[in-house]
Amino acid sequence: MTDLPDPRPLPLDHLSLRGKDGAPALVLKDRLLTFTELDQRVGQLATWLTEAVPEKGARVASWAAKGEATCLLPLAAARAGLVHVPINPLLKRAQAAHILADSGAAMLIGTESRLASLEDGDLPVSCNAIGEKEIWGRVGAVAGSLGPCDADPDDLVAILYTSGSTGRPKGVMLSHANLWLGAASVAHYLKLEPDDVTLAVLPLSFDYGQNQLLSTWYAGAKAAPLDYLFPKDVAKACARHGVTTLAAVPPLWVQLTEIDWPDDATSNMRRLTNSGGALTPTLIESLCTIFPTSQIYPMYGLTEAFRSTYLDPSLVAKHPASMGKAIPFAEILVVNDSGQITADGEEGELVHCGPLVAQGYWQDPERTAERFKPAPQASEYGGTAVWSGDRVVRDDTGLLYFSGRRDAMIKSAGNRISPQEIEEAALTSGIAKQAVALGLPDNRLGHAIHLVLRGDASGEDELRKKLKSDLPNFMQPSVIHWRDAMPTNPNGKIDRVALARELQTEDAG
Incomplete structure (x- = not known):
């Protein structure tokens, strides 16, 4: 792809039209979808979505590994006039519940085991949950296949949740234009061609991971998802x-x-x-x-x-x-x-x-x-x-x-992690009175998570069990430190900079 991409964005679902008829588009576990079949399946899924979630602009969440549903939903939701909210499959029920509530999701499509992990109150009252294995039976019962949509490129089409340095994950609002031009840009500077094959190993809930599919399809090439x-x-x-x-x-x-x-x-x-x-x-x-x-x-x-x-x-x-x-x-x-x-x-x-x-x-x-x-x-x-x-x-x-x-966000193993989420999980255990999560440089992880606590150190085993229950693996602390008191700044707040300096000095020693 030597020419600069066209700066005029199209609706996102038009990506299913980018490949030649019969050209391979998506490798699934049991079969290969050509671009012709990809567009047909996107249209069928979109048809069912318009009946199941008739309100335009409603949010449809997915919480599953890389299967046909999770790969097609970004395009099918766009074609149906809905907003896709992908949830990282590594997240536990507490994080998924927050995203569902915050986004006001009208539907959750997920792996049956993940849906079974939800507790009372996790699913918003107005949200219907359906297992991904059920989807295609219901889709097959619906007549017709929606053709490409004519949405305004500035319309909202996806919300991707990302963690900052404080607070719970926040939803980044992305338009058709954002995702279309992003796919065009990457396909151009990577020089992707129709005979390319992209192995999609990153989570599709990340912008980097989702773009593995979108930029590949923009180039008319084949994507092979892998968990x-x-x-x-x-x-x-x-x-x-x-x-x-x-x-x-x-x-x-x-x-x-x-x-x-x-x-x-x-x-x-x-x-x-x-x-x-x-x-x-x-x-x-x-x-x-x-x-x-x-x-x-x-x-x-x-x-x-x-x-x-x-x-x-x-x-x-x-x-x-x-x-x-x-x-x-x-x-x-x-x-x-x-x-x-x-x-x-x-x-x-x-x-x-x-x-x-x-x-x-x-x-x-x-x-x-x-x-x-x-x-x-x-x-x-x-x-x-x-x-x-x-x-x-x-x-x-x-x-x-x-x-x-400038912020204190922890970036560990490629994940952006909010220290506050880890701290809240530690404090709700009742074992810790104060909690500070910090990321310290680590050759393998980028940042290793260090959790500093004021409380009863004899409860560490119980605390770790609680953290493993409430937080995904990539948010587990590498080291837990116990303190009798936390350093404070002139405003009486915990001095995170001083604490990080302490830990790095200890580590060097």
Whole structure:
């Protein structure tokens, strides 16, 4: 794909029309869907959805592994005039219940075992739940198949929930245009072609994970979803499907470099993409050894603006620490504390402008106003911009380099984790009187979760059982520290910076 993509977005469900008739589109466990079949199945599912959830703009949530329903729902909900709310299948019932309540979901489609885990009150009164195995029987009983919709590209089509540094997950509102142009942008700069095969290993509830499908279909290519248990499962799938494109986050890349890769798993690989944290020079070297003919694409993004930058593979060897430059349809500015564009070498805040900027946080005007603000005067796009909170530096060639974050969000194993969620789970146990969750640097995870508590240390075993019951595996603390007292700042609040410094000193000692 050498030409710049068309900047005019279409309704999201039109992605099912991008491939040639008979061209492969989606690999399922029991069969392969061509683009013709993909469009037909999307239309059938959309027809049933319009009868089951007749209110336009209603939210339909999914909470399941990568099956036909979860892969087709982004397009089928769009065609039916509904809003898709994917829930990470790794989340436990408490997090799923929050998302269902916050989004006001009218329907939940989920794995039967996940639905069975819900307790009284978890499901909103107006929300109907249906197991994913039941779906296709009901769909088959409905006559007809909806054709492509004519929705306004600015209409809301998805809400993706993401954690910040404080509070519970917040829903990022995405339009048809956001997702369509994001798919077009990625397909363009990755140079995806119709004969490509993308192995979709990341959760479809993440913007990075969902785009594995959307950008592949934009290019008229084939996607092969995979829920893996072990890293070797990824290598086996690459060999089985002749995978050409593999996306992952740094902790997964570390695991993948520690296994043996047969030639038939690497020989077809054209490109490796990374986001959710930086690749280290050592990791890049390992990837180049295993995949000597593959191009590496380091990328930076945030759900509020989909993706912001990528580093051209030709520059990775000389500039391995760089975030690169803006992707198509993104305008990336570095702004100092006075609101002015920084000079080369001057640190500032990364501000993302342009049509990839989301519509804000669902039913949360206060937090929306904190992150979504008027674009700087220097912006060519103007309008609303995402002020990321990330500190970056631009060099004299225009390449960007990450400096740090302003917030306390924990990024562990590619997941954005709210410290407050972990703290609330610890406090509800009754064992801890005060709780602080911190992310400390870790070579494998990016951040390791350290939970600092004031309370009865003899109850640690009971507390860990409670945390394992209430929180997903990626939110479990690596280390629990007990304190008789917490350090406080002049305002009487717990001094998180001092506490993190203490822990790092202890760890160094």
